[in-house]
Amino acid sequence: MTPAAAPPVSDLAATWQHVLLLHTRVENRLATALQRRHGIGLSEFRALGHLAASPTSELRMQELADKVGLNQSSVTRLVARLGTAGFAVRDLCPDDKRGVYTVLTEAGRTRHAEASRTYEETLEAALEEARRADPQLAAALTALSAHAS
Amino acid sequence: MTPAAAPPVSDLAATWQHVLLLHTRVENRLATALQRRHGIGLSEFRALGHLAASPTSELRMQELADKVGLNQSSVTRLVARLGTAGFAVRDLCPDDKRGVYTVLTEAGRTRHAEASRTYEETLEAALEEARRADPQLAAALTALSAHAS
DNA sequence: GACAAGATGTTGCATGTACATGTATCCTTC
DNA sequence: GAAGGATACATGTACATGCAACATCTTGTC
Numbered sequence: 001m002t003p004a005a006a007p008p009v010s011d012l013a014a015t016w017q018h019v020l021l022l023h024t025r026v027e028n029r030l031a032t033a034l035q036r037r038h039g040i041g042l043s044e045f046r047a048l049g050h051l052a053a054s055p056t057s058e059l060r061m062q063e064l065a066d067k068v069g070l071n072q073s074s075v076t077r078l079v080a081r082l083g084t085a086g087f088a089v090r091d092l093c094p095d096d097k098r099g100v101y102t103v104l105t106e107a108g109r110t111r112h113a114e115a116s117r118t119y120e121e122t123l124e125a126a127l128e129e130a131r132r133a134d135p136q137l138a139a140a141l142t143a144l145s146a147h148a149s
Numbered sequence: 150m151t152p153a154a155a156p157p158v159s160d161l162a163a164t165w166q167h168v169l170l171l172h173t174r175v176e177n178r179l180a181t182a183l184q185r186r187h188g189i190g191l192s193e194f195r196a197l198g199h200l201a202a203s204p205t206s207e208l209r210m211q212e213l214a215d216k217v218g219l220n221q222s223s224v225t226r227l228v229a230r231l232g233t234a235g236f237a238v239r240d241l242c243p244d245d246k247r248g249v250y251t252v253l254t255e256a257g258r259t260r261h262a263e264a265s266r267t268y269e270e271t272l273e274a275a276l277e278e279a280r281r282a283d284p285q286l287a288a289a290l291t292a293l294s295a296h297a298s
Numbered sequence: 299g300a301c302a303a304g305a306t307g308t309t310g311c312a313t314g315t316a317c318a319t320g321t322a323t324c325c326t327t328c
Numbered sequence: 329g330a331a332g333g334a335t336a337c338a339t340g341t342a343c344a345t346g347c348a349a350c351a352t353c354t355t356g357t358c
Contacts (some may be wrong), residue, residue, distance in 0.1 A: 010203075010341080015294040023172050061336070062335090069170075070299085070315075071315080073316070073318095074317080076339085078315075083356070093336095097323055098322065098336040099323090099326065124161060127161070127165075136295055137293070139293075140165065140291075140293045143288040144285055197315070209307095210306075211306070221308085222346070223344070224307095226345080227344085247353045250306085269329080
């Protein structure tokens with residue numbers, strides 16, 4: 001379920017292997033926790049998060065695709081799932097009839113807020129564990145969390 | 150195809166979003182490069198790498214699963230693909246008849262060596278680009294590359 | 299030896315994703 | 329205002345993955 005050892009190659013590849021290891025472990029834990037405790041997947045949760053973060057609680061398909069890191073077709077199906085679950089509704093764009101807005105529903109906002117707590121807790125725990133297992137990682141994460149953008 | 154902006158949430162989640170962003174971008178570039186220039190996927194490449202790194206050029210299914218970060222069933226199919234491509238052969242474990250060794254072939258070793266160059270170059274370029282786009286990332290990667298275990 | 303319990307892989311099935319393509323709409327130019 | 333091309337999504341298809349059920353083999357115990 002999780003990568004175990006780095007293959008002895010170049011320094012660069014070894015460094016990246018560290019990132020992969022971390023990513024796999026943490027994402028697996030997040031996905032499992034969200035699925036079991038809130039019945040939603042990681043992509044769904046993140047899509048809800050981006051919608052919730054939008055001032056108008058809505059995003060167009062391509063915007064959402066960029067933000068969640070999926071391609072456009074995957075987002076079509078993702079939004080379909082959100083719609084089935086009642087967390088979002090599709091709304092045709094009035095001025096551009098090609099466009100489709102995905103609008104967050106109240107149910108969606110609520111579920112996201114609930115799941116956020118789990119997400120935070122799980123992330124916190126997973127990263128803390130990783131830090132303990134690998135002090136270098138702690139340093140790297142600290143460097144990253146010096147807040148950006 | 151790649152995440153664009155961080156959703157305004159907690160610091161922790163924002164930090165993790167950074168990692169996700171990096172991961173998606175780099176892995177996509179690696180996968181595309183390997184597929185187009187060598188006709189193999191990322192999982193296949195990494196499996197070959199772990200096999201090549203093994204002193205005996207062979208690993209059992211569960212070991213391989215741990216190393217590449219997939220579960221057993223996925224590895225069964227992964228090894229089947231490697232077998233079809235001629236990069237590995239299955240070998241029954243003589244002393245434990247439940248076990249199956251996946252043995253790297255010469256063709257597999259060769260292909261991995263070739264692909265490694267692409268992998269290194271692409272990784273180098275992708276990380277360099279990411280560094281330029283985000284100075285914090287540079288610091289974090291430096292902290293990580295202070296070589297571990 | 300025989301049986302129970304555990305370990306090791308494999309297979310059936312469902313899901314999620316990417317790629318290629320289709321359809322509708324918009325925009326630019328003439 | 330019609331033609332040509334670009335853009336925004338949807339759909340068909342293929343494939344990789346995870347989970348659960350299964351078969352096979354080993355080990356421990358009697």
